[in-house]
Amino acid sequence: MSLQAPDKQEFLSRINRLQQALRAQGSDGFLATQHIALYYLTGSMQAGYVFVPAEGNAVFYVRRSIDRAQAESAVRVEPLPSLRAFRLLLKQDYPQLFASGQEITILTEMDVLPAQTYTKLAQVIAGESGSRSVLTDGSAMLRRLRMVKSAFEIGRIEAAAAAAAEALAEAVAELKEGMTELAFMARIEYGLRIRGHIGLMRTRSYNMEIMTGMLGAGDAAAEPSAFDGPAGGRGLGPAAPQSVSRRVIGRGEPILIDIGCCIDGYVIDQTRMAVIGSLPDDLAAAYKQSVAIMRETERLMLPGTPSESLYAAALTQAADAGLSQHFMGYGVNQVKFLGHGIGLEVDEWPVLARGFTDPLEPGMVIAVEPKFTFPGRGVVGIENSYVVTAQGARQLTKSSEELIIVT
Amino acid sequence: MSLQAPDKQEFLSRINRLQQALRAQGSDGFLATQHIALYYLTGSMQAGYVFVPAEGNAVFYVRRSIDRAQAESAVRVEPLPSLRAFRLLLKQDYPQLFASGQEITILTEMDVLPAQTYTKLAQVIAGESGSRSVLTDGSAMLRRLRMVKSAFEIGRIEAAAAAAAEALAEAVAELKEGMTELAFMARIEYGLRIRGHIGLMRTRSYNMEIMTGMLGAGDAAAEPSAFDGPAGGRGLGPAAPQSVSRRVIGRGEPILIDIGCCIDGYVIDQTRMAVIGSLPDDLAAAYKQSVAIMRETERLMLPGTPSESLYAAALTQAADAGLSQHFMGYGVNQVKFLGHGIGLEVDEWPVLARGFTDPLEPGMVIAVEPKFTFPGRGVVGIENSYVVTAQGARQLTKSSEELIIVT
Known part of the structure; x- marks a missing residue:
């Protein structure tokens, strides 16, 4: 009954299916926050956020434990020192989305994410005041994927x-x-x-x-x-x-x-x-x-x-x-x-x-x-x-x- | 080790302390949604919402089980058939807040309440479009009360x-x-x-x-x-x-x-x-x-x-x-x-x-x-x-x- 970890390919194929769903719906990315979603998408349940762009590579931004996440995650792990740093990291990793000034639509799990954290993350996504980028509900997309x-x-x-x-x-x-x-x-x-x-x-x-x-x-x-x-x-x-x-x-x-x-x-x-x-x-x-x-x-x-x-x-x-x-x-x-x-x-x-x-x-x-x-x-x-x-x-x-x- | 239920007065005194805090802060009410808060304020953990006005009596709006809530709750229990009915019930029970057209500030537990449910409840509180009433964060008030x-x-x-x-x-x-x-x-x-x-x-x-x-x-x-x-x-x-x-x-x-x-x-x-x-x-x-x-x-x-x-x-x-x-x-x-x-x-x-x-x-x-x-x-x-x-x-x-x- 000991765990046989699945091939990392398994997680990458889940991310791939999520990306197909994002593109089909015209959304630009998925920001996963719930520990169960983090595990589902990366193979690691460490604390942080996973960003999955509609095209390109996902990144697992990890608060702790970075060592464990690096050992387990099928996607690239980046240390996340603070929420303030998050937007800078996203700009660096996804300049075509976050540094280009365009209006983007990012999905997240609004059925489980507390309103307080949602509000903070929505500000991260919106970036500089005046931006009309939105963080909106992708709960159903993830639930469908996991069916x-x-x-x-x-x-x-x-x-x-x-x-x-x-x-x-x-x-x-x-x-x-x-x-x-x-x-x-x-x-x-x-x-x-x-x-x-x-x-x-x-x-x-x-x-x-x-x-x-x-x-x-x-x-x-x-x-x-x-x-x-x-x-x-x-x-x-x-x-x-x-x-x-x-x-x-x-x-x-x-x-x-x-x-x-x-x-x-x-x-x-x-x-x-x-x-x-x-x-x-x-x-x-x-x-x-x-x-x-x-x-x-x-x-x-x-x-x-x-x-x-x-x-x-x-x-x-x-x-x-x-x-x-x-x-x-x-x-x-x-x-x-x-x-x-x-x-x-x-x-x-x-x-x-x-x-x-x-x-x-x-x-x-x-x-x-x-x-x-x-x-x-x-x-x-x-x-x-x-x-x-x-x-x-x-x-x-x-x-x-x-x-x-x-x- | 069997439960000796506290006097209903205990719950009413908690509500009283919450009302003092609401008035001190100039807020009009608290909408509690988390099962733990429901139990803390009423003595019952049945499914529903508790509304605590800054002045007046609290009401526990219960989806299920109404019988259990009625047997346990220190505050009045009202059946809550649907979220749609919720605003009508609030208008009936608190006409000075919800039927008067004034702008009110209601607090809730945004640290635990999922963004999806928060959004729905915020619409209930705002009522007819154009109203500027708000449902905002009262997490800290409740956490302080419970200390x-x-x-x-x-x-x-x-x-x-x-x-x-x-x-x-x-x-x-x-x-x-x-x-x-x-x-x-x-x-x-x-x-x-x-x-x-x-x-x-x-x-x-x-x-x-x-x-x-x-x-x-x-x-x-x-x-x-x-x-x-x-x-x-x-x-x-x-x-x-x-x-x-x-x-x-x-x-x-x-x-x-x-x-x-x-x-x-x-x-x-x-x-x-x-x-x-x-x-x-x-x-x-x-x-x-x-x-x-x-x-x-x-x-x-x-x-x-x-x-x-x-x-x-x-x-x-x-x-x-x-x-x-x-x-x-x-x-x-x-x-x-x-x-x-x-x-x-x-x-x-x-x-x-x-x-x-x-x-x-x-x-x-x-x-x-x-x-x-x-x-x-x-x-x-x-x-x-x-x-x-x-x-x-x-x-x-x-x-x-x-x-x-x-x-």
């Missing part, structure tokens, strides 16, 4: 999947009546961590947090929450209002085990169900229904299919089973998607939701999570992650789909 | 300190030669988690991540990193370039154990040193020097003392000991502070650094971390968290300061 994964990236997601499967199997062997959600989760997390989980699940959305995942039993799993997912969980209190609580796991309750694992920066996302004893018949039937939706989604997951049509098909199946009101949350607390891209972050594109009309492409990696919520009783469902291939969906999740029964 | 902790907050930090001390003692009992940094950290993290650690260490700075803390042995601890701290650690690879690595812990190496724990939203931050066998004399002497700096810092930690003078005194002590070049990192990789505020986030104010001239006040909680870096050999140092009282520093960290020796 399609390379063989290296898929390999890392599979490594995370293997670690998650092992950690889950190990922890389930210790699951017993009277254990708290927290204690069960702690056991899973220990297994993930010793297998190389980096200790974080990175998310893109503002205020979104994932604490390794969400584990919940019975009514606690079914509580509505701020989390933008079908089951947020009760949490440990108002300042940690999602995932596990100190609730004791009882007999006959659905135990939803939605866990992530991040290996070498790449995440897997999966959900399995367990029960001590047996599930009530109607919940067992709903679980089977979630598996049926998964099978149909797999069948539809072909290049060219619009993402949203997978969600639409799942809605129809849920309706046919008489479970519409329970699908992906209950009533007003339903969320409006079936799945989401995963990669360096847990909330990547595409989203399997209305409005995502882009066709699926080979290399997209998608977590599909049909779930049914029964207020006061629990959540049942399943989640697998897949890579889209020319031949259809290839499953990356490695845990058995069987309901885990503890006697 | 001084209540008895409830200090109690939660002490609960986190107790959990950290227990988890560390438990894990140290299993420390042995040949263990990897990762395995040792996983053991500590398990102990933290079963005691109620929420599974996250929240940070405010863009791109800053903390994976429970930083544990490093020998040369791995001393490697420069992107992390804005005296010791970032080697990490698990380029996409997780800080904290633990898979390096095996050897005999005679300084083991730096810088861990955090978050209970009910509040963090403790502490560092202890361990060694298998014994430390080389010069490193042992440097460790004693870090403890000496801690004692002097405690002595200086009195209300009225400017934060920066604690840093200046530590620099002098390090110089007197001939250790200037090793203090808080080595050479060009030194960081320029001695400590930092902690609370709901790990990187709060005040910072013990040049330029932080504000006097210490009772209720401030500060992590002090004098450390010495020896490239290729390791990092030695200590970190305690304190609350400033009228009588001086009161230590919150509960672990023994003795060098932990494993034979």
Whole structure:
């Protein structure tokens, strides 16, 4: 499970694809600031900024550590002593853009970049007062670029999947009546961590947090929450209002085990169900229904299919089973998607939701999570992650789909 | 360790202090957006926005979960169906500000709010085109407000300190030669988690991540990193370039154990040193020097003392000991502070650094971390968290300061 660093060519080809997108849109460059984007484009997550011109070579301007960046980065590294120096460096390296007095359009990740830093960087780009050069939103361009994964990236997601499967199997062997959600989760997390989980699940959305995942039993799993997912969980209190609580796991309750694992920066996302004893018949039937939706989604997951049509098909199946009101949350607390891209972050594109009309492409990696919520009783469902291939969906999740029964 | 929720009065008094600050500055209101600010001001971390007018009552506009917010929030909760509806709601609730056509100044947390969301909210505040109302930066006002902790907050930090001390003692009992940094950290993290650690260490700075803390042995601890701290650690690879690595812990190496724990939203931050066998004399002497700096810092930690003078005194002590070049990192990789505020986030104010001239006040909680870096050999140092009282520093960290020796 040790990291095999990808060839530097991999990063250069990502930059190349970004440059094609810049030129297609008539933009002059991309200024990447988020640590995840820096890693994606250069192979190094050191502190600084990457500038990618629409034509020519990218440069990684590094505050610290310069040594590490030089050892890791596929693109040229330049020390960045201060923000003030930044414009001078850009003028030197890109005279045709920054020293020519022309009006240029530079994109950046406005969906994650704090407004304060954005304002400072926009001034750097605008340069002398009077210039009409702009720093504007390129979030979607970068998110689109990252949708399609390379063989290296898929390999890392599979490594995370293997670690998650092992950690889950190990922890389930210790699951017993009277254990708290927290204690069960702690056991899973220990297994993930010793297998190389980096200790974080990175998310893109503002205020979104994932604490390794969400584990919940019975009514606690079914509580509505701020989390933008079908089951947020009760949490440990108002300042940690999602995932596990100190609730004791009882007999006959659905135990939803939605866990992530991040290996070498790449995440897997999966959900399995367990029960001590047996599930009530109607919940067992709903679980089977979630598996049926998964099978149909797999069948539809072909290049060219619009993402949203997978969600639409799942809605129809849920309706046919008489479970519409329970699908992906209950009533007003339903969320409006079936799945989401995963990669360096847990909330990547595409989203399997209305409005995502882009066709699926080979290399997209998608977590599909049909779930049914029964207020006061629990959540049942399943989640697998897949890579889209020319031949259809290839499953990356490695845990058995069987309901885990503890006697 | 179960949460005793503070009286709603606590949150109302925070809002009251914020309103005083708004009026003193001539601003008309504060629009809080970050989940941590929402919790700080209302007692609920559900998704939405809090509007605090300079005069009058605050309202928590909630997207989800409305039920949870209503159960938890000290201020009135209003459902927020969409961003489009937001201005209408504000006009209804604050006609003197939003329906009167006057130019108003509203503050928000531009240090954390993404530029994309900021732009949308600024349009909401500006309202009809032509209005000159502005949404501008109030980050510093909120950070200042949060510097001084209540008895409830200090109690939660002490609960986190107790959990950290227990988890560390438990894990140290299993420390042995040949263990990897990762395995040792996983053991500590398990102990933290079963005691109620929420599974996250929240940070405010863009791109800053903390994976429970930083544990490093020998040369791995001393490697420069992107992390804005005296010791970032080697990490698990380029996409997780800080904290633990898979390096095996050897005999005679300084083991730096810088861990955090978050209970009910509040963090403790502490560092202890361990060694298998014994430390080389010069490193042992440097460790004693870090403890000496801690004692002097405690002595200086009195209300009225400017934060920066604690840093200046530590620099002098390090110089007197001939250790200037090793203090808080080595050479060009030194960081320029001695400590930092902690609370709901790990990187709060005040910072013990040049330029932080504000006097210490009772209720401030500060992590002090004098450390010495020896490239290729390791990092030695200590970190305690304190609350400033009228009588001086009161230590919150509960672990023994003795060098932990494993034979």
